[in-house]
Amino acid sequence: MKTISINKFLIDHTRYDSSPIKSPTANNTPIEMPQLRLHERFSEFMQIDEPFKNSNMFKDMFALQPPNRREQIREIRKNFKRKITVKTVAINTKPINENYLPKQDKFKPTLVLDLDSTILFSTQQTSDVKMPNAPETARFNDGLTTSFRAQLYPFLQFCRDNFEVVVWSAGEYDYVQTRMNYCNLADYVDYVLSRNHCKYVNGHYIKDLNRLGRDLKNVVLLDDNFSSCILNVQNCIPVRRYMGQQDDELLQLVIMLRKILEYDCIVRGIETQMDVCRKRMQTCE
Numbered sequence: 638m639k640t641i642s643i644n645k646f647l648i649d650h651t652r653y654d655s656s657p658i659k660s661p662t663a664n665n666t667p668i669e670m671p672q673l674r675l676h677e678r679f680s681e682f683m684q685i686d687e688p689f690k691n692s693n694m695f696k697d698m699f700a701l702q703p704p705n706r707r708e709q710i711r712e713i714r715k716n717f718k719r720k721i722t723v724k725t726v727a728i729n730t731k732p733i734n735e736n737y738l739p740k741q742d743k744f745k746p747t748l749v750l751d752l753d754s755t756i757l758f759s760t761q762q763t764s765d766v767k768m769p770n771a772p773e774t775a776r777f778n779d780g781l782t783t784s785f786r787a788q789l790y791p792f793l794q795f796c797r798d799n800f801e802v803v804v805w806s807a808g809e810y811d812y813v814q815t816r817m818n819y820c821n822l823a824d825y826v827d828y829v830l831s832r833n834h835c836k837y838v839n840g841h842y843i844k845d846l847n848r849l850g851r852d853l854k855n856v857v858l859l860d861d862n863f864s865s866c867i868l869n870v871q872n873c874i875p876v877r878r879y880m881g882q883q884d885d886e887l888l889q890l891v892i893m894l895r896k897i898l899e900y901d902c903i904v905r906g907i908e909t910q911m912d913v914c915r916k917r918m919q920t921c922e
């Protein structure tokens with residue numbers, strides 16, 4: 638098995654301020670008490686039940702109809718941001734304006750790609766039982782069987798040709814690393830971020846795209862989980878949840894991304910695909 642270059646994993650072992658307690662870097666290392674207290678306070682303040690009521694928020698979001706949809710999305714984000722900024726400013730001991738990614742040498746729009754249930758699916762069941770139709774499955778040392786979504790390699794090749802590719806998973810570091818090592822998947826991506834880079838809010842791992850250090854006008858996030866993208870809804874293309882089934886979702890995403898790339902501004906391109914997104918989400922289970 639090929640070893641992935643470690644500099645692709647931009648992990649910061651000191652960044653516990655907004656990271657979950659059960660952090661990949663904390664496998665066998667207890668978190669120091671001041672940091673733990675900090676985290677407890679963070680969690681305590683982040684009592685946000687809305688808009689995380691269920692995992693079908695994508696459906697609800699895309700069910701909203703113009704002309705009010707944009708205003709409603711803006712309102713949800715504004716309320717969320719207000720809560721999160723007020724509280725974090727009070728409890729963070731370190732500035733959090735440091736970017737996760739180094740500067741780009743040459744401009745490319747940035748594609749942030751979720752891992753679980755977007756391009757792969759992991760289960761404790763054996764592949765024989767759970768995923769008879771999955772195109773490719775592998776058993777890993779952590780006891781999980783992971784299935785990779787159909788057309789994954791052509792999809793990643795397309796992404797690599799057209800975007801700076803950042804895999805950002807809410808999974809723990811070791812889990813993400815082993816999956817990205819598998820079959821050279823890491824060769825298709827520029828950077829890998831894991832759970833430590835997420836904000837942990839009321840049981841949800843949130844990917845705050847503002848932390849990437851990229852112009853958000855040219856960032857797109859592909860994710861199956863609405864709560865991941867609540868801070869950057871305008872950047873998100875919802876992905877049909879993958880649970881080991883045979884489907885053509887990744888090819889559908891390529892078609893959509895091609896259209897989005899026709900625009901100078903990626904966010905404007907995403908906006909033009911809202912109707913398509915809405916229809917796609919309505920056909921989800």
Ligand SMILES: [Mg+2]
Nearest residue numbers: 751753754861
């Ligand atoms: Mg996911």
